[in-house]
Amino acid sequence: MTRDFLADLAGVLDAPGLLLPGQDLTRYEREWRGRYESRALAVARPADVAMLSALVECCLRHGVAMVPQGGNTGLVGGAVACGERRELLISLERLRAVRKLDSDSACLTVEAGCTLGATTRVAAAQGWRLPLALASGDSATIGGVLATNAGGNETIRFGNARHMVLGLEAVLADGSIWRGLSPLRKDNAGYDLAQLLVGSEGTLGIITAASLALKPLPRQREVAWLAVPSPASALAVLRRVRQAVGETITAFEVMPALAIEFALAHRPGARCPVDPQAPWHVLLDCDCAAAGQWLGEAVLECLEAECAAENVTDVVVAQSQAQADAFWQIRESISDAQKAGGVSLKHDISVPIAAIPGFIDQTLARLRDRVPGIRPCVFGHFGDGNLHFNLTQPREMAAEAFRAREEEINELVFSSVLAVGGSIAAEHGIGLLRKGWMAKSADPAALFAMQRIKRALDPLGLMNPGKVLEVDYYSSASAGDICD
């Protein structure tokens, strides 16, 4: 049966389009951190949307499940096979065309396999900004970024990936091609399928291209590194800067001393602009597309006032692009740097911004009670409420002993998040990793509606099965559902 399927598949793909298990499939089958790894039936690499459509129809005929994959940079196991040798991995890496840059509509249309970094550079070369900034930008692809509704550093100003989407092209679960690319800012002809596909993690269809809204490139920019005594002080600074320079705030990141310690150890030669032992650090990035000289002064005025109010104990403003980049390199290296501290249990959460200081204090106090010596490295996108609530093992504890407490620690963190109205999956998505927590914590009416949508659009359950939602097909799918 597998042989019949592979023969059929070879018929719809070109030679570079099919990689079989005899070949080295590691880079598709192994998630980049090595946390997930399993065997696929094969790896398909369609050259274009028509080939992808034919391939999906082939899978439908044979009842073979499909796992779409972009840059394989995800953190929740959303792009890995989960049934050993029973699923086809579909890589979009050959769909890399830049279809069109329409400057009058401020819209860039690219294929799913383009990396975010490459797409950003195509836009910038024509004077435009694609306002989405991720540490993994040079590996993450547009298809993956949209399928997971990625967030990143600039969400406080520009929203997450879904805010950039004007239109999509996709192959739906029945193999049909939806040609929905469009530079239009207003189009109310029916339900917004693009917004439904964005963030659905490949469970409803496979995005093949996207029309993305662009913004003008900045002409003024101020990047500042602040030492602050506490998250409450960071909040006070955010309030004042927002009052004064409003929409120019592109990023407002926080980092504790431990994160700086990890980052400096990880990047020899890196230097913290302020005393690295300051308990908390803020990286503030403001910019404006209008030319002029006013932004620097306006930002500085805020920071001076916050120094006077003792919410800021030290400030360094970047004097060059290179210095701004150096600030950001420290921030971006924290995730990797944390490995040196041993096992880390990571939680990608959001809480309402006003709740952040209390949430951090109380949750850490409870954690320290429960696991003496635990080393919290809570950092991230303070300005949009998204914290990477990462917990490094105590120095004296064995790695395995700490790992054994993962469920207990998750329970403590996530129940604190839910108690303040937060989200257990802020920007990384659900995938396999958070499916259980999602089932436990989602609003029941919403969960039921999602399951119905999944069954309606993917009646055979072949699109990235087992990710995001557990859907029971057997109790309610009918022949009518599947065949009509």
Added chain:
Amino acid sequence: MTRDFLADLAGVLDAPGLLLPGQDLTRYEREWRGRYESRALAVARPADVAMLSALVECCLRHGVAMVPQGGNTGLVGGAVACGERRELLISLERLRAVRKLDSDSACLTVEAGCTLGATTRVAAAQGWRLPLALASGDSATIGGVLATNAGGNETIRFGNARHMVLGLEAVLADGSIWRGLSPLRKDNAGYDLAQLLVGSEGTLGIITAASLALKPLPRQREVAWLAVPSPASALAVLRRVRQAVGETITAFEVMPALAIEFALAHRPGARCPVDPQAPWHVLLDCDCAAAGQWLGEAVLECLEAECAAENVTDVVVAQSQAQADAFWQIRESISDAQKAGGVSLKHDISVPIAAIPGFIDQTLARLRDRVPGIRPCVFGHFGDGNLHFNLTQPREMAAEAFRAREEEINELVFSSVLAVGGSIAAEHGIGLLRKGWMAKSADPAALFAMQRIKRALDPLGLMNPGKVLEVDYYSSASAGDICD
């Protein structure tokens, strides 16, 4: 049977919650322009979400269809009953609480029955802007604005209504209450149901409250009225202003001389800032939340350059808020003012911005060939590609003779729109009015997916039936679909 239903209904509603046919129901049953009017079984006015949920369950038990209604300001017949005395109109007008303004999260949560205008004022009183501007703002409600994904004047900068939505509360078609209000900027726990409900025109559920993202209020503003020779000149101006002051452009509206003529006749005392007979007029509105004095100079510099390039023949910059308001009053009165010219056939369309000048020229030339003396009044949101392609009857033609050619004229306009990749329903939605054109012009894969979603979430077909989509329930709904 109707009597049983009404008795049951009375049991779930309070006294002010049920209006029966003996009473004057005109303001609910009659669309404000009088274009649609039909009889409802009754009008329900639930006092809160629990009462609405009970009422939806009551309708499900009796198989009664429901038509949700906001401010009844729609233009496509989306909120009118269409089966005489067979549908229940549900007005959300009693759900008017302001639930919460969370300044740190820049989020305002209000109930569906609040008008857009009232909501805007609540935000402004706390220093925040709800960036959605419609002429009907003081009647249109948040529920209606979201159900139709309203656009308006400021879409070029802030996007349409869906861009403001952080979370929703809604009663779904099975009567369940989805409690999805949230100030979070990042929440990737499953499919984005909020974005699916927004723009679905009440066919998938009834929005009862929304969490809306706010922006800071402007501190600098420049409003200018320009006379320009042609749409091509308007495009040149837009390009230059966008280059210079980027994201500060809040509105970029165009109006032809005929629109100005109508507006001035309609508003005695109104004065056009430039020669009203200039062939085209542009209303440019720029603002910035950062304090300062730089915006005026930057805008003026652009306009001077465009004067030199002969793309602008005259400019008046508003010298006060009152003058800016007066400019906008002319713009906002065009729709009503057009009535004085006789019958108008109106088309709410979008086209890619670069295509606007050619599209206007060519479509009007073909229309003039076909209907000599036709008076085009094409105006609107040039900066986001959305034109109100309105056509007033020739002076010498009888109203009925012009009206009789509606289908022929729609065919000409809409096929021109589709030929340049535009939309036949930009910001007003589909409702009853454009359902036929939607069925003809939508991408087949998308249309099929929408029908499946509709059946999955509203298996009995009782939510605003006949609007947006024609869905065939009988060929494919199964008992499993309906009961599970």
